[in-house]
Amino acid sequence: MSKVITSPVYVCADNIDTDQIIPAQYLTLVPTIPEEYEKLGSYALIGLPDALYPERFVQEGQTQTQYKIVIAGRNFGCGSSREHAPIALGAAGVEAVVAESFARIFFRNCVATGELYPYDSNERLCDLVKTGDIATLDFEQDTLTVHGKTYSLKPLGEVRPVIDAGGIFNYARQTGMIASK
Amino acid sequence: MTLTEKILARASGKAHVEPGANVWVNVDVLMTHDVCGPGTIGVFKREFGKDAKVWDPRKVVIIPDHYIFTADSMSNRNVDILREFVREQGLPYFYDVIDDPNGHWQFDASRGQTKAQYGSRYTGVCHTTLPWKGHTRPGEILFGTDSHTCMAGAFNQFATGIGNTDAGFILGTGKLLIKVPETMRFFLEGAMQPGVMAKDVILHVIGDIGFDGATYRAMQWEGPGVYAMNMDDRMTIANMAIEAGGKNAMFPCDQKTLDYVRERTAENGTREDFEPVELDADQKFIYDKVFDLSKLEPTVACHPDPGQRRLAKEMSSVQLDRAYIGSCTGGKTSDFLAFAQVVKGRSVKIDTFGVPATTKVVRELKETQWDGQSVWNILESAGVRMTENASCAACLGGPVDTFGRLNKPMKCISATNRNFPGRMGNKESEVYLASPYTVAASALTGRVTDPREFVS
Structure with a gap:
């Protein structure tokens, strides 16, 4: 993973639950089967109501999004324990979600899978930026820069090395908690 | 220490734990189902090898329940993936849809949605099956690949939902690293008034603390109001801890708990020591509040999240298109009996769907007689579309041919547990969460209705 990324952002509000991230009808896809993993990416955030989110996150017929950074309000990822949620975002090419707060299981699944970095923001960024704005996320400094203004993000602390390693299994092997393959 | 801290201390071999500490706990039961099981198995095989064996076959419980009665071929395939894994690993606790251990599951849509299409071992919704089949025991640790796993907190058990990767880790090691949550206490006093149910208690509390008011926390229930409740009511409350963001729910253990658990472990031959x-x-x-149950009134959580609390009596202007009773939270026998009490001898005014949580609920509703008529017949006579195919069904939408699914924008009042946009299908729909009494009363009038008009 590069230490700094620049990308257009996709902005959503509070309580984006797992049904909006990946609607239940697509849970028949099994994430460990590679072609189904890719398909999950094509459905990322397709459950957002069209009236509130006229801009599609992943264009029809595509599997990748142009938005590598998602900005959200409170309680991102609430609802189900489905790991398909962080996986759909990761499979679509998202590298980080910057939210005012996260629901517990979603946050944990981001860490366990290593799919993406769930950053807590200090400000309510979803009111300050809009979809399509270009932002730069610095993973070394834990900052997000947009419109020439730099916002500090809360450091990920003890879960950071787990995501850096690519998830809980890689981390557990690196640190000797479980035997190497 | 709080009840949650005591269980986590014991499971991690420590005399004492503090909130915030990360501890490795030994797992007593891992539960998975058809939606997350195939991915969990995939992670297990990828990480531990294709010939790997699970850490303890008697501690793994596999319950197909989500997308069962659908012609969707991927859903049918996922049940077959579970069966193949069970056979390969020799797992004793698999509540399969079909009886043939070498067979393939295929739903026959031509036989319709309402007549039973399952074998003798099939049970239905995982969270309701676990206690029925003797897999919930006080003082133990249960992880499940489903957010409503917290329902087993009703049994004085630490129970919480996890993802596939964590579940795959447990399959191989029997352990998981978790953070000890802070505990919030909800102290219940007084008695519920007629027309008020456990569902109203939890909807009231979530409205009080907010949809994320318990994030990362344990919700511990205490007080005389708790001891007065039966196990079904405690399950309804524990089930929805996650709707306030809670990590788990926790009830004290009393004689009711012990009687319930001992009867079921003995009946099913599951482990009896706990x-x-x-x-x-x-x-x-971190939070401690007294709630007077006698002050509660029938409560509704409005679209679009479980924290949007209002009183049913203030919502009579809200017109509805559909009513739904079912799910782990609201599909128990006691829920259907409450519902039937309201609709008996009357007719529903809007499309109303009933999906029992388990096959045992189906049986009990057919066997229970009121004035010479089965409760099942009473419900059907009132116009409720009942299915014998117990499952999660439309609670979480599912494939488009799912029984009761909202396939176009509509307003639905439901005895289920979650109402974010799109939860029951169409993403422009609105779902209102309420008790079985309130759902039944609303089904009769076609608008949100305080059930005290019908229940004395």
Whole structure:
């Protein structure tokens, strides 16, 4: 993973639950089967109501999004324990979600899978930026820069090395908690 | 220590734990189902090898329940993936849809949605099956690949939902690293008024603390109001801890708990030894509040999240298109009996769907007679579309041919547990969460209705 990324952002509000991230009808896809993993990416955030989110996150017929950074309000990822949620975002090419707060299981699944970095923001960024704005996320400094203004993000602390390693299994092997393959 | 801290301390071999500490706990039961099981198995095989064996076959429980009665071929395939894994690993606790261990599951849509299409071992919704089949025991640790796993907190068990990767880790090691949550205490006093149910209690509390008011926290229930409740009511409350963001729910263990658990472990031949955790005099809470149950009124959580609390009596102007009773939270026998009490001898005014949580609920509703008529018949006579195919069904939408699914924008009042946009299907729909009484009364009038008009 590069230490700094620049990308257009996709902005959503509070309580984006797992049904909006990946609607239940697509849970028949099994994430460990590679072609189904890719398909999950094509459905990322397709459950957002069209009236509130006229801009599609992943264009029809595509599997990748142009938005590598998602900005959200409170309680991102609430609802189900489905790991398909962080996986759909990761499979679509998202590298980080910057939210005012996260629901517990979603946050944990981001860490366990290593799919993406769930950053807590200090400000309510979803009111300050809009979809399509270009932002730069610095993973070394834990900052997000947009419109020439730099916002500090809360450091990920003890879960950071787990995501850096690519998830809980890689981390557990690196640190000797479980035997190497 | 709080009840949650005591269980986590014991499971991690420590005398004492503090909130915020990360501890490795030994897992007593891992539960998975058809939606997350195939991915969990995939992670297990990828990480531990294709010939790997699970850490303890008697501690793994596999319950197909989500997308069962659908012609969707991927859903049918996922049940077959579970069966193949069970056969390969020799797992004793698999509540399969079909009886043939070498067979393939295929739903026959031509036989319709309402007549039973399952074999003798099939049970239905996982969270309701676990206690029925003797897999919930006080003082133990249960992880499940489903957010409503917290329902087993009703049994004085630490129970919480996890993802596939964590579940795959447990399959291989029997352990998981978790953070000890802070505990919030909800102290219940007084008695519920007629027309008020356990569902109203939890909807009231979530409205009080907010949809994320318990994030990362344990919700511990205490007080005389708790001891007065039966196990079904405690399950309804524990089930929805996650709708306030809670990590788990936790109830003290009393004689009702012990009787319930001992009867079912004996009946099913599951492990009978367990050690409940008792309340300490010295507990530290991050939140502690007394609720007077006698003051509660029928409560509704409005679209678009479970924290949008209003009283049913203030919502009579809200017109509805559909009513739904079912799910782990609201599909128990006691829920259907409450519903039937309201609709008996009357007719529903809007499309109304009933999906029992388990096959046992189906049986009990057919066997229970009121004035010479089965409750099942009473419900059908009132116009409720009942299915014998117990499952999660439309609670979480599912494939488009799912029984009761909202396939176009509509307003639905539901005895289920979650109402974010799109939860029951169409993403422009609105779902209102309420008790079985309130859903039944609303089904009769076609608008949100306080059930005290019908229940005395």
